[in-house]
Amino acid sequence: MDFALSDEQRLIRNEIQTLCDQFGDEYWREKDANHEFAWEFYEAFAEGGWCGITIPEAYGGQGYGVQEASIVQQEIARSGAAMAGTSITSHHVFSAAPLVEYGSEDHKERYLPRIADGDVMVCTGVTEPNAGTDTSRIETVAERNGDEYVVNGQKIWTSKAQEADVIMLLTRTQPREASERFGGLTLFFTEFNEEMDSVDVSEIPKAGRGAADSNEVWFEDFRVPVEDRIGEEGEGFKYLLSFANSERISIAANAVGIGQAALEKAASYAREREVFDAAIGSYQAIQHPLAESWSKLAQDELMIRKAAWLYDEGKNAGPEANAVKLRSSEDAIEACERAVRVHGGMGYAREYDVERYWREVMINVIAPISNEMVKNYIAQHVLDLPRSY
CATH class of the missing domain: 2.40.110.10 (Butyryl-CoA Dehydrogenase, subunit A, domain 2)
Known part of the structure; x- marks a missing residue:
């Protein structure tokens, strides 16, 4: 059992980090406040060739799996782009997947190369x-x-x-x-x-x-x-359902990335902010919640890697994909709330960004399916309990 990312996967992560460094929190803060679509980010993402990450090479894509796509999504979210950045770029993971798997050759040739190039939204x-x-x-x-x-x-x-x-x-x-x-x-x-x-x-x-x-x-x-x-x-629902687990894994990666971004902000603020003649990060009331959230997100990240591996290997990823969607979304909300609290009153201010993470991370508990329905799935299909709805 090898927990290390491959050299290629580390390269993907580093390149996405480098790309996202061009678009810091100030960029996303302004786009969010003005309700402006982040075209500059999307165009840079497309120019880097990332729109086709899961599209087969025969159609101009990179032919990677959900494992690599989840790394991309996590790093975008972690950069401060949060759910806005991942929503703009996520169609390569889910929306094009039914066409790749079930579309006719003509249908695929008409659309997949254009999606991979970023010419088509x-x-x-x-x-x-x-x-x-x-x-x-x-x-x-x-x-x-x-x-x-x-x-x-x-x-x-x-x-x-x-x-x-x-x-x-x-x-x-x-x-x-x-x-x-x-x-x-x-x-x-x-x-x-x-x-x-x-x-x-x-x-x-x-x-x-x-x-x-x-x-x-x-x-x-x-x-x-x-x-x-x-x-x-x-047969449309069957086609969609076959890719539901990949979407849950992607959502989990988004959530973990946002939670990690919030913790990084909170820890940085806690090291610098002084109250009662000491950095607030020296107080256990600040340290312990952040440490607990870090440990939860670290466990979630491991489950993402496992669920993505199962999916890419063609194995049943349903229990793991649903479980990690449930846990990572809840853990990320908790991490973002704790980051706001660490910042005190300034956590409510836009200039510190954690309030934006907090607002955006909520999406993950209700979409693409609510966590209550995820629990129903686990109860019925994993624990063999009667259908409850």
Whole structure:
């Protein structure tokens, strides 16, 4: 058993750190405050060739696995970019994966090289206001009309819909009552932008991640060519589910990176800030919470490495991927809260950044699935307890 990163993985981590050094906390603080998309960061990321990290080399990507992708996500988050930075760059991990695995050769050749080059921004349309966690109840309908599908419906929490060039879109092509619970769902990967007459995009004001927009999207007679369907009609949920564990691992890496960034800020402040003629870092009331959070995040990072290894080896990564999503998201929130408290009143001030980490890290406990549903999974599929929902 070898816990060390390979030379190549260390090189990836170092190169991402070097890239992120160009975009410090001041950059992300300003983007967040002004609600400006971080195009400069995305363009540097694309220029470095990182958009294709998990896309096969045959299509212009680097062909790495989830292990390497999680290292990238963790280092971006740890740099101070937090969830804004990882949200802007994460489509290479999840959104393109169903196309890589299940798309036709023509479909892959049309899109994957452009994604790998960074020329195409991808968004994902899955979540709906009346469905939420129960994906089987989505209401966006795609009706076959000759060589096209006509899509009508609504999506919510569609990140980057304002910048996107393509969308991975989950629709219903058969009524729920006429199929199995998760049957009748069909997945598309197709051209999309907010200027189209058949779509309407409206940004959702939210607590954090101001540098990466989240949106509601309405589709009215949105036309999708049949050749932009991924795989077989009615199999879309199965295609998505096969990549759910990679998304959970990615989310865990994001959370750990943010938690580590918060601890680094807190420790630095504690070494410098003096109260009662001593650095506050000399007091156990400050030291112990930070030490405890460090140990929790260190354990989480080890579980990420294990879960990613299982996934990349084609083994069942479900228990580990869900467990580390649960633990790292909760541990990261705790680390960020403790960092705010160490800073005292200044922890609430934007100039010290820990409040931004605190706001952004909350996303990880509720997305892409709530921690309550993760616990349900572990109870049912690991502990063999009865289904509770």
